[in-house]
Amino acid sequence: MRVLFINENLGGHTTMHLHLRQALRERHPEIEAHFLDVPSRSVLRRAAAAPVPLLYQLDLDLQPLRFQLATSAWVQRRLRGLRPEAAFDALHAYTQNTVLLSAGTLRRMPSVVGLDSTNARTAYCLPYREPTRWTPHTLGPALRLESAVFRAADTVVAQTDWTAASVRDDYGVRDDRLRVVRVGIIPPAADPPVAPGTLRRDLPRIVFVGSSLERKGGNQLVRVHQRHLADRCELVMITRERVPRGRNLTVVDDITPGDPRLWHILRSSAVFALPSRIDMTPLTVLEAMAAGLPVVACRVYGVPELVADGRTGLLAEPGDDASLLAALRPLLDSPGLRRRMGAAGRLRLLEGFDARREADELVAVLHEAVARHRAGGAAPAPVPGRGSPWRPRPHRVRT
Numbered sequence: 001m002r003v004l005f006i007n008e009n010l011g012g013h014t015t016m017h018l019h020l021r022q023a024l025r026e027r028h029p030e031i032e033a034h035f036l037d038v039p040s041r042s043v044l045r046r047a048a049a050a051p052v053p054l055l056y057q058l059d060l061d062l063q064p065l066r067f068q069l070a071t072s073a074w075v076q077r078r079l080r081g082l083r084p085e086a087a088f089d090a091l092h093a094y095t096q097n098t099v100l101l102s103a104g105t106l107r108r109m110p111s112v113v114g115l116d117s118t119n120a121r122t123a124y125c126l127p128y129r130e131p132t133r134w135t136p137h138t139l140g141p142a143l144r145l146e147s148a149v150f151r152a153a154d155t156v157v158a159q160t161d162w163t164a165a166s167v168r169d170d171y172g173v174r175d176d177r178l179r180v181v182r183v184g185i186i187p188p189a190a191d192p193p194v195a196p197g198t199l200r201r202d203l204p205r206i207v208f209v210g211s212s213l214e215r216k217g218g219n220q221l222v223r224v225h226q227r228h229l230a231d232r233c234e235l236v237m238i239t240r241e242r243v244p245r246g247r248n249l250t251v252v253d254d255i256t257p258g259d260p261r262l263w264h265i266l267r268s269s270a271v272f273a274l275p276s277r278i279d280m281t282p283l284t285v286l287e288a289m290a291a292g293l294p295v296v297a298c299r300v301y302g303v304p305e306l307v308a309d310g311r312t313g314l315l316a317e318p319g320d321d322a323s324l325l326a327a328l329r330p331l332l333d334s335p336g337l338r339r340r341m342g343a344a345g346r347l348r349l350l351e352g353f354d355a356r357r358e359a360d361e362l363v364a365v366l367h368e369a370v371a372r373h374r375a376g377g378a379a380p381a382p383v384p385g386r387g388s389p390w391r392p393r394p395h396r397v398r399t
Contacts, residue, residue, distance in 0.1 A: 002032045003366060004084050006075060006093040009038045011211075012283040013094065015257040019185045023359035031363060034088070036078060038071055038098060045070040059132040064123065065142045072100040085109040090366045093153075100145040106152035110373040112365055113153040116183070116280045117163055117301070119146050120170040125278035125301070127212035147171050154369035157362070159183045159281045160302035177372075179365050182305075183281055184355035187290035187346075188263060203248060204270035204332055207293075209238040209255075209262070209284040217275030217298065217318075222246065224325050233332050236265060266291035270338055271331045273297075277318040281306065289349040294341035296327045306353070312345035 007017045017035065024033050041049070048070040052061035075098045084091050090110040093099045099106060099113065106113070119142045124131045150156050150173050157179045158164035164180050167173045206225065210216040218239060225235045230247040237243050238252045255262055266272065272288030273296040281302045288295050289306075295313030297303050309315040314327035331338050 001030065001089045001366065001370075002087070003034070004082070004088045004091045005033055005035045006091070006098050007035055007037045008071070008095050008098050012281075015185070015283050016183055017094075018258055019355035020359060020362075022186055023184075023355040024363075027356050027359050028363050031366075036075070036082075038074060041070075045074065056129070057132075059129060059135045060138060062138055062141070063129075064119075064126060065138075068097040068100055068119075068142065071098060072102065075099060076101045076105075079105050090370055092362070092366065093149075096146055096149045099149055100142075103145075103148045103152040106149065110366070110370040111153045112155045112157055112362075112369050113149060114157040114159070114181070114362075115163060115167075116159045118166040118170060119143060121163075121166050121301075122280075125215075125280075127215050127278055143171075153177075154372045155179060155365055157181050157365060160305045162302045162305065163280065179361075181358055181361045181365065182353055183283065183286070184353045184358040185283060185286045185290060185349075186355045187349065203232070203234045204335075204338075205234045205236055205268065206271045206273050206328065206332075207236045207238065207265055207269040207288075208273055209287075210274060210276065210279075210282075211239055211241055212278070213239060213241050213243070215276070215278045217273075217277060217324075218243070220275055220319070220321065220324065221273055222249065224321050224328070225249065228325055229328065229332070233270070236269065238262070238265065262287065263291060266293060269293060270335075271296060271328065272313075273324075273328065275316060275318070275324050276300070276303075279303065286349055286353050289345035289353070292342040292346045294331055294338050294345060296324070296331065308344070308348060312341055312348050 007013060021033065021035065024031055049063060049067035051063050055061035056063065079102055084105060085108045090112065092112045092114060094114040096113050096115050119139065123135055123139055150167065150171050155177055156167055156173050158167055159182060161180060164178055167178055168175065208218055208221055210218055213219045218237060222235065222237065222243060226246045234248045234250065236250045236252060238255055240253050243251045252265065266288055272293040274282055274284060275298050276282065277298060277300060279301065285295050285297060285306050289312065295307050297307050297313065297315055298318040299315040300318050304315060307313045307315060316323040316327045
C-alpha cells in the first residue's frame with residue numbers, strides 16, 4: 001500500500017512523526033510511506049498570519065484561522081502537483097488543519113484524518129494568546145471548514161478519548177467513523193548511558209521540557225522551585241525561551257527533536273514536571289515515562305489519560321502553586337516512591353503508548369478506510385482486534 005502522510009510539523013508533531021516513521025519501517029515493510037512535511041513558515045505565510053493591532057488583544061483578528069489557512073494553502077498546492085488520488089492508495093493527514101482547503105481531495109480517495117484536538121477546544125488553549133469573551137464568536141468559519149474535512153474523510157482518528165468526545169459531540173461524527181489510536185514513541189532498546197557534564201548530581205533533579213513558558217507552566221515551575229525547593233533539588237529547564245538566573249537552576253537551550261542528549265538528561269533526573277495549562281497529549285510526558293521518571297503534570301485535557309494519578313505520577317491543579325508544590329515534595333522526599341512510580345510509568349508506556357503499537361493500529365485503520373471508500377462510504381466489517389468503533393470510557397477529565 002502506498003500511503004501519503006501529511007505532517008503539520010509543529011512542536012511535538014515533529015517528534016511524533018519521527019517515531020511513526022521508524023515504527024512503520026520496523027513493523028510494516030509492506031507500507032510504502034511517503035511524508036509531506038509542512039516546512040517552517042515562509043515570509044508570505046508569516047505575513048498572512050500576523051496579528052492585527054487592537055483586534056489581537058480581543059482575540060477578534062481570526063489569527064489562528066489565518067495561520068491554518070496559510071498552512072492548508074501550502075498543502076493544497078503540493079497536493080495538486082502530486083495528484084495523490086492517482087499516485088497513492090490512501091492519504092493520512094495530521095492534523096485536520098493541514099487540509100482545511102483540501103476536502104475535495106479527501107473525498108476522492110481513501111483518507112484518514114488524525115488529530116490531538118479540535119479547534120472547538122484548541123481555541124481556548126493556544127500557547128501564544130489567551131482566549132477572551134469574544135473567542136466563541138470567532139470560531140464559526142474554522143468550525144465549518146473543519147466539519148467539511150471530517151465529513152470528507154473516511155475515518156477520523158483521535159489520540160485520546162477527550163478528543164474523540166469533541167469530534168463526536170461538537171462535530172457530529174458518527175462513532176462508526178471515529179477511532180482512538182493512542183500516540184506513542186519508541187523507547188531506547190537499552191538504557192542510554194548518563195553523559196558526563198556540568199549538571200549537578202548531589203541533588204535530585206527536576207527536569208522540564210517545553211516552550212511558551214508562561215502557558216506551559218515553565219514560569220510557574222521556576223517560581224515554585226526558587227521559593228521553596230532551590231536548596232533541595234536542581235531544576236533543569238530544556239527550552240529555547242529566556243529563563244532568569246536562579247539558584248540550582250540550569251537551562252539547556254539547544255536540544256532539538258531526536259537529540260540523544262535529551263535521554264541522557266532524563267535518565268539522570270529524578271522527576272519530570274510539566275505543569276502545562278494547554279498541552280493535549282504532550283509527547284515529552286511519554287519520553288519521561290520511557291526514561292523511568294515519575295511525572296508531575298496538570299489535570300487538563302488528555303493528560304490524565306497519559307499519567308495515572310497516584311501510580312505513575314501526580315497530577316496538580318492548573319495554575320495552583322500550592323498544588324504543584326504538594327505534588328513535587330513527596331517525590332523529592334522519597335527515592336523509593338520515585339522508583340516505584342517511574343517503573344510503573346515505563347511499564348504503562350511500553351504497554352499502551354509504544355509507537356509500534358500505534359503503527360499497527362494506524363495501518364489497520366488505513367486498510368479499513370480503503371475498504372470503506374471502495375464500498376461507497378458504508379462501514380466495513382472491523383478488522384479483528386483492531387480499529388473497533390470508539391466508545392466513551394467512564395473517565396472524568398477536568399477541562
